[in-house]
Amino acid sequence: MIEYFLFRARAWAWAVALMLVVGAGLRPETARASHIRAGDIQAKVDTTAGRNPRRIFFKMILYTTTLPTNGNPPVDEKQVTIFFGDGTSSCYQGIDRVPGGRLPIPLVPDTGLNVYTFEHTYPATGSYTVAYTGENRVAGVLNMDNSGAQSFFISTTITIDPALGFNHSPVLTSPAVDKGGINQVFLHNPGGYDADGDSLAYHLRASQKVSLLAENIVAAPCPNGRGDNTPISLVVPNFRFPADPTLAPGTVQVPYNGVPSSTGVGNIPAIFVQDPYTGQITWNAPGLAGYYNVAMEIEEWRRTPLGRRRIGLVIRDMQILIVPTNNLRPNLTIPADICVVAGQSITGVVTATDGIGPGSAAQTPVSLFAYAGIKPPATFVQSTQGPPQARGVFTWQTDCSNVARLPYLVVFKAQDTPPGSGTTTTPPASQPLIDEQVWRITVVGPAPQNLTATPGTSPAGLNRTVLNWSPYTCTNASVIYIYRKVGPGPGPGACETGIPASSGYVRIGSALPNATTFTDENLDAGGVARGLARGLTYCYRIYAEFPLPAAGASLASAEACATIAGRSAQLKNVDVDATSATAGQIAVRWTTPRTTTGVAFDGTPSYVLSRGEGLSPTTFTTLRTFTSLADTSFIDTGLNTLDRQYSYRLDFVRSFPNGQASITETGMPASSVRTTVAANNPPTSFGVSWSYNVPWDNAARPVAIYRRANTPGSQFVQIATAPTGLNGGSYLDNSAALVTGQNYCYYVRTEGRYASTGYLSSLLNKSQEQCRQLIAPPCTPVLSLQNVNCDSLSALPQPSGSSPTYTNRLRWTLSNTPAGCDASGVSYRLFYREGTAGRFTLLTTTSQTSFVHSNLPNSGGCYAVQAVGNGGAASDTSNVACQANCLFFSLPNIFTPNGDGLNTVFKPRSNSPVRSVHFQAFNRWGRKVFENTTTAIDAVLINWDGGGPLAGDTPSARGGKVADGIYYYLAEVEFADLAGTKRTYKGWVEIVR
Numbered sequence: 001m002i003e004y005f006l007f008r009a010r011a012w013a014w015a016v017a018l019m020l021v022v023g024a025g026l027r028p029e030t031a032r033a034s035h036i037r038a039g040d041i042q043a044k045v046d047t048t049a050g051r052n053p054r055r056i057f058f059k060m061i062l063y064t065t066t067l068p069t070n071g072n073p074p075v076d077e078k079q080v081t082i083f084f085g086d087g088t089s090s091c092y093q094g095i096d097r098v099p100g101g102r103l104p105i106p107l108v109p110d111t112g113l114n115v116y117t118f119e120h121t122y123p124a125t126g127s128y129t130v131a132y133t134g135e136n137r138v139a140g141v142l143n144m145d146n147s148g149a150q151s152f153f154i155s156t157t158i159t160i161d162p163a164l165g166f167n168h169s170p171v172l173t174s175p176a177v178d179k180g181g182i183n184q185v186f187l188h189n190p191g192g193y194d195a196d197g198d199s200l201a202y203h204l205r206a207s208q209k210v211s212l213l214a215e216n217i218v219a220a221p222c223p224n225g226r227g228d229n230t231p232i233s234l235v236v237p238n239f240r241f242p243a244d245p246t247l248a249p250g251t252v253q254v255p256y257n258g259v260p261s262s263t264g265v266g267n268i269p270a271i272f273v274q275d276p277y278t279g280q281i282t283w284n285a286p287g288l289a290g291y292y293n294v295a296m297e298i299e300e301w302r303r304t305p306l307g308r309r310r311i312g313l314v315i316r317d318m319q320i321l322i323v324p325t326n327n328l329r330p331n332l333t334i335p336a337d338i339c340v341v342a343g344q345s346i347t348g349v350v351t352a353t354d355g356i357g358p359g360s361a362a363q364t365p366v367s368l369f370a371y372a373g374i375k376p377p378a379t380f381v382q383s384t385q386g387p388p389q390a391r392g393v394f395t396w397q398t399d400c401s402n403v404a405r406l407p408y409l410v411v412f413k414a415q416d417t418p419p420g421s422g423t424t425t426t427p428p429a430s431q432p433l434i435d436e437q438v439w440r441i442t443v444v445g446p447a448p449q450n451l452t453a454t455p456g457t458s459p460a461g462l463n464r465t466v467l468n469w470s471p472y473t474c475t476n477a478s479v480i481y482i483y484r485k486v487g488p489g490p491g492p493g494a495c496e497t498g499i500p501a502s503s504g505y506v507r508i509g510s511a512l513p514n515a516t517t518f519t520d521e522n523l524d525a526g527g528v529a530r531g532l533a534r535g536l537t538y539c540y541r542i543y544a545e546f547p548l549p550a551a552g553a554s555l556a557s558a559e560a561c562a563t564i565a566g567r568s569a570q571l572k573n574v575d576v577d578a579t580s581a582t583a584g585q586i587a588v589r590w591t592t593p594r595t596t597t598g599v600a601f602d603g604t605p606s607y608v609l610s611r612g613e614g615l616s617p618t619t620f621t622t623l624r625t626f627t628s629l630a631d632t633s634f635i636d637t638g639l640n641t642l643d644r645q646y647s648y649r650l651d652f653v654r655s656f657p658n659g660q661a662s663i664t665e666t667g668m669p670a671s672s673v674r675t676t677v678a679a680n681n682p683p684t685s686f687g688v689s690w691s692y693n694v695p696w697d698n699a700a701r702p703v704a705i706y707r708r709a710n711t712p713g714s715q716f717v718q719i720a721t722a723p724t725g726l727n728g729g730s731y732l733d734n735s736a737a738l739v740t741g742q743n744y745c746y747y748v749r750t751e752g753r754y755a756s757t758g759y760l761s762s763l764l765n766k767s768q769e770q771c772r773q774l775i776a777p778p779c780t781p782v783l784s785l786q787n788v789n790c791d792s793l794s795a796l797p798q799p800s801g802s803s804p805t806y807t808n809r810l811r812w813t814l815s816n817t818p819a820g821c822d823a824s825g826v827s828y829r830l831f832y833r834e835g836t837a838g839r840f841t842l843l844t845t846t847s848q849t850s851f852v853h854s855n856l857p858n859s860g861g862c863y864a865v866q867a868v869g870n871g872g873a874a875s876d877t878s879n880v881a882c883q884a885n886c887l888f889f890s891l892p893n894i895f896t897p898n899g900d901g902l903n904t905v906f907k908p909r910s911n912s913p914v915r916s917v918h919f920q921a922f923n924r925w926g927r928k929v930f931e932n933t934t935t936a937i938d939a940v941l942i943n944w945d946g947g948g949p950l951a952g953d954t955p956s957a958r959g960g961k962v963a964d965g966i967y968y969y970l971a972e973v974e975f976a977d978l979a980g981t982k983r984t985y986k987g988w989v990e991i992v993r
Helices: 014-024 790-795
Strands: 036-045 055-065 103-105 108-121 126-134 152-160 177-181 186-188 199-205 208-210 233-235 271-274 281-284 290-304 307-323 328-333 338-341 345-355 366-371 379-384 390-397 408-416 434-444 452-457 463-468 479-486 506-511 517-520 537-545 560-563 571-578 584-590 604-613 621-626 633-639 646-655 663-666 674-679 686-691 703-709 717-722 728-733 743-752 763-766 770-773 781-785 806-814 827-833 841-846 850-856 861-868 881-883 914-922 928-932 965-975 982-991
Touching (some): 036 126, 126 982, 186 307, 186 434, 338 345, 345 366, 452 537, 463 537, 506 517, 517 537, 571 646, 584 646, 633 646, 674 743, 686 743, 806 861
Parallel strands (some): 452 560
Antiparallel strands (some): 036 055, 103 108, 152 208, 152 307, 186 281, 208 233, 290 307, 328 345, 408 434, 479 537, 571 584, 604 621, 604 646, 646 663, 703 717, 743 770, 781 806, 827 841, 827 861, 861 881, 914 965
């Protein structure tokens, strides 16, 4: 099966035609006949032996009609002009269609396929948009005006960046011309595929044209060039998406059990939508016969260690023919979505039966097609066409190179052959119809094999475990991650990659993909070995991850466990004794250690107890050192247990004389239990939740929940028990005894145990108390953000050697949601994050409904706000409001290096933060007179004094000063925003002495 790619082609060789007609003053009208249906462009970097990263190879596919136009033979698009996006075009030589002429498309005789291949070497790294415009579209398209007189425009945007490696643009494997029937669901999928594993996102957009003929866009020295080689696209006149009610008023959906489903819902307006993840277009349902065109953009997103980055954009313009017919589209049945381990072979059986409409003939044969970027090596073979049933088999032998985070998409299409179809004169009622569906195949890495865990002691006397495993099967993995848990843990689910946090396992290290061993000495956050605790059983799993951009991961290994002999000092209680903002108390208790042999410990033993704030603190502060092993408890006082959660760590230290290094065994930290209470809406119940992070198992026993009315003399009573998980749980208190408006207080008590220590089987720990009023929750705020006027900032004077700071101004109001909410919010929590991804952090708490966030190094960032009502009840978080980064780099047109200390160097008048600047200056004959490419601050600010060093020279190596006059510059700027935006600035500057 041929892979089809949409490409922007131009009718005939316009330059040649112009030279033929210029003497007579004629326009080459035949070159502008209505004939273009659809197209797109794909790109890939140079992969030849002498690879040039700025050399890009392109393929354009253009779909043109094979039908006569205005009584003339169909236009044959033999040569096209391409605009490369760097101010150049192919106008001089043109680009020939590949040998073989216009190619037929199976079962689509009225449309031909034109393929053009070409290459271009770009002058520098950066982003470029390669474009094609042709005259003209086929006539009679219903969702635009006068389509036969509208030019056709498509483009593909590429990013040239060495960090992207051998990047390929998305390839659209499915043909861009399809047919459907009135009052039947129309489906189309472009069959998008990215060879690098980048993410693709699909969005519908209006069809485009250009306002000028191609010969008015090309620039000199092309023949008669009058433009700048940069076509400007516009939306075609009166474009409407195919389901627009003005095209077929009153059209409603038909029953459909696909996505989006309309089964069971009657009389709802027709829709034309595209799934952003799979690209599947669903039109439910056409109401007017005729031609339609629609464009789609396919965004290419690269996952990098710094986040997601859009690196490409392909625009396809496709055509749909809707016909009045009694023929019903075929019904396609494909395999269920599948997950396989790399190395397995996949076989999927696809069947289809022809639909039979009222008054139509018997079932007809059905042709099956498969479109996918994995073909080849995958194959699809149709064995029968039916009737009664068409059948085909898809086969793919996977390997380690196919491991990816995202599933592979295989688009299957079934197309019937009603009587009288198959010719360019097929009547509408006999046009073939299709069904199209997507099969998702996820390929995961195989699990590492033969993991073993052997306990031992390090040369420093610390307990450790040595892990060993067989060499990993997939040599293209990037890293192996090692996870540990005290006691056995649950196994992963079927085809579940990695190790989920819910399993209780914690990542403790990593190894190279070709490693086969790892030693666990319980390193802390600073990389200091703490040793494993005696008396505990440690269990391990490992898995492999694969490199970006496709990423992906393996299944987890089988579990391997090792028990450390003896008994260590272990925390067993972090029990909240008193709840207060200033006088809170927590009781911390632990066990005494024992040696394996029962002989006393060598050295001088002691305990060191430390405290950190939160569930998983990264730093701990020493509270006290205990020199007697009989000390096994401590009451920590003066705490804010009302608002904060605390964690504790216990070190068992043995010190030695004569300079011998001490031995420190660190037990796993344990947190207090924290309870959160919130009134539900309507205010007839409370949601009670709790959290903890402890080395013992709280999940084996239920949590006890206590409540009291917050009135004088009331006592806590246990009201319920509830199951809990590895890190917490929740409970709904909807007791009939609750009274709206009344205050209530809650705490919970957990009961834990160490699985490998029988005598530590009932560890009781209370949470703090939390009191709340049973009232409606606060209303959700609505946040707005005043846009930054970047133009005004760029015009402000800027001190030498500095970058501007920014101020974001926010306001919010309370909405009326959820229904019945409380609009008397008493305070607000404002959250902030840099950029559009990542975690929010609390910025401030305020009683105002506005906030000024000032002195920011970048304007970009996102905000959200939460209302806090009476009794501490919190609302849902508001909408997220984001500010884009201001990006400006303003250069003057004159400087005077005459030694007077005023305006003596060429540098930006103003600029937002930049990471690097590649600056070049040229004289009027194009000779380079200055270049600086370093990232030092003087290079960022350029600071050209009129001398003439080239890149790599030092200031002392400068030659003579350049003469007064006009010089042209090219400044390639990389800004210091999170996206690393790159822009190119061109202009001139005059030197006057």
